[in-house]
Amino acid sequence: MNSTAPSDGATSGAVCVRNLVKRYGAVVAVDDLSFDVAPGEFFGFLGPNGAGKTTTINAIVGLATFQSGSISVFGADAVKQFRAARSYIGLSPQEFNFDRYLTVEEILIYQAGYYGIPPSRAKPRAEELMAQFELSDRRTSTYLQLSGGFKRRLALARALVHEPRLLILDEPTAGLDVELRIELWEFLRRINAGGMTIFLTSHYLEEVEMLCSRIGIINRGKLAALADKDTLIAKHGRGSLQDVFLELVGKGAEA
Amino acid sequence: MSNWIGFATLVRREFKRTMMTINQVVWPPIITTLLFLFIFGVGLSSSMRQMGGVPYVQFLLPGLVMLNVISSSYDEAASSLFQQRFQLSIQELLIAPLSDLELLLGYLTGSILRGVVIGGLIMLIGLLVVHLEPRNGLALAYFMFFTALLFSSVGMIGALLAKTFDNLAIVTTFFITPLTYVGGVFSSIHVLPPLVQHVSLFNPMLYMVDGLRFGYIGQSDIAPWIDAAVVTTLAVIAFVVAYLMVKKGVNLRV
Numbered sequence: 001m002n003s004t005a006p007s008d009g010a011t012s013g014a015v016c017v018r019n020l021v022k023r024y025g026a027v028v029a030v031d032d033l034s035f036d037v038a039p040g041e042f043f044g045f046l047g048p049n050g051a052g053k054t055t056t057i058n059a060i061v062g063l064a065t066f067q068s069g070s071i072s073v074f075g076a077d078a079v080k081q082f083r084a085a086r087s088y089i090g091l092s093p094q095e096f097n098f099d100r101y102l103t104v105e106e107i108l109i110y111q112a113g114y115y116g117i118p119p120s121r122a123k124p125r126a127e128e129l130m131a132q133f134e135l136s137d138r139r140t141s142t143y144l145q146l147s148g149g150f151k152r153r154l155a156l157a158r159a160l161v162h163e164p165r166l167l168i169l170d171e172p173t174a175g176l177d178v179e180l181r182i183e184l185w186e187f188l189r190r191i192n193a194g195g196m197t198i199f200l201t202s203h204y205l206e207e208v209e210m211l212c213s214r215i216g217i218i219n220r221g222k223l224a225a226l227a228d229k230d231t232l233i234a235k236h237g238r239g240s241l242q243d244v245f246l247e248l249v250g251k252g253a254e255a
Numbered sequence: 256m257s258n259w260i261g262f263a264t265l266v267r268r269e270f271k272r273t274m275m276t277i278n279q280v281v282w283p284p285i286i287t288t289l290l291f292l293f294i295f296g297v298g299l300s301s302s303m304r305q306m307g308g309v310p311y312v313q314f315l316l317p318g319l320v321m322l323n324v325i326s327s328s329y330d331e332a333a334s335s336l337f338q339q340r341f342q343l344s345i346q347e348l349l350i351a352p353l354s355d356l357e358l359l360l361g362y363l364t365g366s367i368l369r370g371v372v373i374g375g376l377i378m379l380i381g382l383l384v385v386h387l388e389p390r391n392g393l394a395l396a397y398f399m400f401f402t403a404l405l406f407s408s409v410g411m412i413g414a415l416l417a418k419t420f421d422n423l424a425i426v427t428t429f430f431i432t433p434l435t436y437v438g439g440v441f442s443s444i445h446v447l448p449p450l451v452q453h454v455s456l457f458n459p460m461l462y463m464v465d466g467l468r469f470g471y472i473g474q475s476d477i478a479p480w481i482d483a484a485v486v487t488t489l490a491v492i493a494f495v496v497a498y499l500m501v502k503k504g505v506n507l508r509v
């Protein structure tokens with residue numbers, strides 16, 4: 001792996017981003033960004049605040065349009081074949097975005113419905129996820145009645161309800177206590193070992209260093225580094241990912 | 256349309272939302288309308304016996320029905336979509352494999368249902384007071400459906416353009432309510448001075464109320480086909496505008 005974008009034009013990866021450009025008026029949020037995530041990979045996507053991480057994720061999942069470039073998910077073009085591409089992705093977003101009219105159980109069943117899963121299959125799936133994330137006792141609670149930890153669990157359960165192949169996690173452990181973070185890490189390792197591709201962005205660099213096998217660092221909308229974790233740390237002659245991060249994005253930058 | 260389950264789930268969600276706010280959105284228009292019918296039909300019947308050649312309550316009922324079809328369908332689309340935008344829960348739908356058309360139709364179906372069901376309930380309850388069966392059920396259904404489609408689409412457009420809840424109220428307060436009230440709900444345009452009659456013809460609400468009244472009492476101020484042409488044209492225009500805005504992702508996809 002190296003720090004330049006892949007040039008083979010392959011589109012069979014879990015995620016293939018090619019020459020992505022996203023502008024908000026005169027502001028260029030993502031500038032000619034290209035990278036791949038391989039199937040089954042645990043990929044870390046880092047950058048300081050405002051670097052373009054969430055914008056890139058939004059473009060991948062369909063929450064943001066973009067001016068040029070292309071994105072494919074398991075070979076499906078994110079725009080032209082949006083149904084297939086979106087079906088492959090499960091998203092746990094940075095900000096909670098639950099439907100406030102629905103209970104925990106309904107949030108899972110309705111989300112499955114939006115993905116085309118009939119109630120006869122959605123109900124047992126919701127049951128399974130509520131049991132897995134210890135949400136069964138809170139099935140009739142609404143989002144506002146849940147604690148921060150349970151909101152995070154629900155976000156993850158919802159992301160998995162349609163059995164995606166790629167799980168995108170935008171700050172999944174923000175606001176979680178140590179015990180819950182460790183539980184979540186174990187869970188993520190387990191599903192990754194089971195074949196799930198994971199795309200993680202987090203401000204906790206030790207979390208990314210511990211979980212991810214490959215890392216991309218974005219700064220001011222451009223790719224500053226893309227490499228295997230160990231290669232990245234060795235290449236920069238530093239002891240930890242945090243040192244590499246600070247060197248690449250500037251010590252004054254916020255991690 | 257290929258994600259029928261996704262579409263049906265969105266319609267179900269809209270219905271659930273309506274039922275959860277039943278004391279805000281279903282009972283108030285029904286109670287208000289019954290009060291109108293009671294006050295105008297019973298209380299003032301001695302001084303206002305006839306309008307348009309029929310007892311006043313018979314003239315009034317279709318106007319009140321249309322008033323509620325318009326406000327209910329607009330409110331549902333506008334407030335539901337804007338709330339979801341405001342609370343970010345619209346993202347649940349935007350990341351799902353739903354096409355722009357499925358998304359639009361899901362919201363519109365929920366809003367049209369609310370408008371038509373509330374209008375239909377008011378009509379049924381009103382019939383108990385008015386004692387006159389509708390003359391043309393097809394015309395009633397046609398005008399209720401296309402008016403609900405028009406204002407559901409306008410509600411979607413409003414919800415996409417609005418920056419605050421207060422913005423949504425601008426459309427209701429300054430356009431929908433005054434235009435509906437002067438759009439022939441309470442009186443025939445023939446009782447107005449000639450100049451005002453001509454100005455009234457530029458009020459689109461007049462054609463909706465007049466068309467529905469034709470379906471109910473079999474008489475109208477304007478030819479029913481003109482009413483139908485105006486309502487259908489406006490509904491199609493509003494639908495296309497709403498679709499293009501959803502397709503472009505205006506204030507939906509950043």
